Amino acid sequence: MPYKEREISKMYYTMGEVAILFDVNQSLIRFYEKEFDVLQPKKNKKGNRYFTPEDIENLKIIFHLIRDKGYTLNGAKEYLKNNMADSKDSHRVISSLESLKKFLIEVRDQL
Template sequence: MKIELQQGKLYYSIGEIASAFGVNASLIRFWEKEFDILKPKKNAKGNRKFTPEDVTNLKLIYHLVKERGFTLDGAKTHLKENQKKTLNKFEIIQKLETIKNQLTEIKNNL
């Protein structure tokens, strides 16, 4: 999964999030309703503003549903029962993928 968002930003719009994940904004809104861990802030107009924590949770949901093939109910159960353990494993996987990409880039430049 390659999700590129500008680092150091405090809030991301739903358009930025949808584009980074390669999905429709409607899917992000749907996941927001389905998963309690997603709580984007809303401005006076009602536009959603996602924090970096929301982005991390979205990455985890995306990983479970899109990459591992969990059903929504299965992903919800998994998150409720094993949220900390799942997040730790997910972070390790992301770090390993980054290292792999860096090593591949080094190999290709030789």
């Protein structure tokens, strides 16, 4: 069995790190923070936002709904309001399948 490298996760991510992670402007993330109640980043005294891994997962779900599935902002809000647990479960399944696909491609390329 090959060595499985652990992902190092942080407790908090800065706004800049999140913007780079999603390849978007920081203003879009601030806009989504105002629009979606599920995004609640911590703020320090200076007003800097710090996102938890749960916030990152919620952002992934929001971007998936808006970019990939073509939901409007109001449609994505309603979907999250009614199906938050289901969407988190399905997103976990999708991300695990993507990591499995990546691993299998790496194995194929080594053969």
